[in-house]
Amino acid sequence: MSVAQTQTGTPQVQQERRRRGLSDRAIISLFIWPTLILLIAWNVFPLFYSLFLSFTDYSAISRQAPTWVGVQNYIDILSSDRLWGYFSTTGRYTVVAVGFETILGFTLAMLIKEKFRGSGLITTLILIPMMLSPVVVGLFWKLMYNPTFGYFNYLLGFTDPTRAPDMLAGRFANQPVPDLALWSVVLVDIWMWTPFLMLLSLSGLKAIPEYLYEAAVIDRASSWFQFWRITLPQVMPLLLIGVLFRTIDALKSFDLVMGMTSGGPGDQTELIAVNLYRQAFLGQFRTGDASALAYIILIIIISVSNLLIRAINQGNTEG
């Protein structure tokens, strides 16, 4: 090939180049790169930048460059009894809420799995709570819990507010009841998210092949045996996925609690995500500390999720 040919190119080469310019690979790159850059800018970069900030003394409001402090923020958090208390509250909140949601959701799914008159309507009504905004749910239940005019006490049979529970104040008949406010919020979480577990369980139940039950009936297996050896194992993978989603969500619960109690009274409903917000904003703007706390929460959530995913995979392998 001569030099002149290389510089200008023959019509055949030019045609080849043009074709190469419109190649699939080029089009793929054209579409992927802008998306990738946006993803990096909005997701990956903040993730790494906040990781960097977690090792610094920095306030987002200060307009001062971050000062490197190494792992000091992490040491401060891990050696703070108060923050461990918030983790403990979050753990109790998560275990109780997700536990009840799983049991109730599965039970409800068992009850409505068979088609009956109005079952579609009932299923839809049951699903309404999870479709509502948590802030709206929080305010709605705040009114429901009102000891004077709220329906909650009325349904419990209390008509005298001085002798009734004041759920969000953590009091019963004006006497403090430990953690009553926390369990009041948990109850709302259960009310809101049980339908989610029910929905997953229902789809699992409906996917069980009928011939398994027919075979069991032929073998004269009891109802309990059928439930224990057919129903539960078949639904378990979907149920565990539901538990996984809800656990992740409950570990970072924020809007429901803020709407109902703002983390109070005292520290009774101060979940770790609420405290994270308090450190990051609300006059404090301790961005470095808050970033470190956010990463600790992230690590905990990843660890718990991994345990659950392992359980799901184990179930699938055994299945």
Next chain:
Amino acid sequence: MRKHLLPLSLIMILAMLFSACVPAAPAQPVAEAPAEEAPAVEEGPAVDELNILWAQWDPADYLQQTADLYEEETGIKVNVVQEPWPSFYDLFAAEVAAGGDTWDMVVGDSQWIGQMTSEGHYMDLTDFLNETGLADSVVPATLTYYGEYPAGSGSYWAYPTEGDADGWGYRKDLFEDPDEMAAFEAEYGYPLDVPETYEQFMDIAKFFTRPSEGLYGVGIYTKKAYDAITMGVENTMFPWGADWKDENNNVLGVVNSPEAVAALEYYKELYDCCQGPGLSDAFFTEVNDAMINGSIAMAMNYFAFFPALVNSGTNPDYYDKIGFFANPKGPDGHGGAALGGQGLSVVSHVSPERQQAALDFIEWFGQDDIQAKWAEFGGYTTNSKVFESEEFLNATPYNRAFADTMTFVKDFWNIPIFGQLLEITQREFGKYIIEGEGTAQEAMDTIAEEHDKILRDAGYITE
């Protein structure tokens, strides 16, 4: 080589973004630079629109009404942008932290001033306020609390705009009912009237607490969010002669003084005996709502929220039956009340032209006749002449109580780390008052110890 291109590109992009996001050095106060001699513009003003950020409440509407007069006079449109209270601070803080110039001015809370000036977000208004005479035109206490930082420095960062403080609304139909008056006098031995002392206040609160009738003595602040319960407790601390600090910023022995402990015990007793039900997480909205639905006899609130109580639209049943009084005196005759209110500051990140336009607006706004208009619309002027005029005092049922209150107001810390100090008081007050955990002495000791540590770490206490 090609296979290394993708990771290499990613690293480069991350590095570029990283370096772009490292905060710039604090901006130099632009206001102090001599104004450039701009060529005369004949077509009209260089800035034809200004934006003020404020919280979403009635006074912001009044400010917009006043600002509309400025547009009529000068052709410069002034927009009062309103943001709900819960996100007001976060929104503004995030904006100025990024050096943003969305708003030319902000009517910022008194507690913010230390933080905002230390970080260079507010323009220094000292010379402007002195040279224009605006510094002398306002009630001195308001200039100190809303405009000055550090305290006693003579440096001003805001024009005192909305004076405010905690006061009380009460049900006149109950207080002036002959049967109630007779029953009260028979039980307590003195006539039922607006309480002048907190001792009388407790008697009245207990007297009107009748769960069987759905009536309770008081509605007081209890919310954990931001500063609510702290502002409520302050209303007893200050009249008891207690404070957050001494003149050297010492807190040990001050915050946990016997007076402060007694004041906190009083507040808890008030909550236990007489707080309206469902008000365990209450701030201005919840307290006003309780007053409007007729379930409480006396309501603690900032004066700026009282218009809703005398408005027939928002309070159809009791709008003409509500009276107001200033915070009662403590056991030793001390007066005191929690300060509210805000000053108007110019954001230092906007261009010099916009800063000048903002200053022009403030100079216009601070005139006596405009302040009279501002008060007429419903704003709580800080202008001395208007503030003391009979016209202002009689303009609303609450202005006289407001004027009385402004003579003895005090504030929480307004230093840059006020948020950290606030977090502790909110938590400890909530624990003791609402949860009923521990004693008042323990709560105040914890606050004193934790405040002391934070203040020492930040260099406010050195010895």
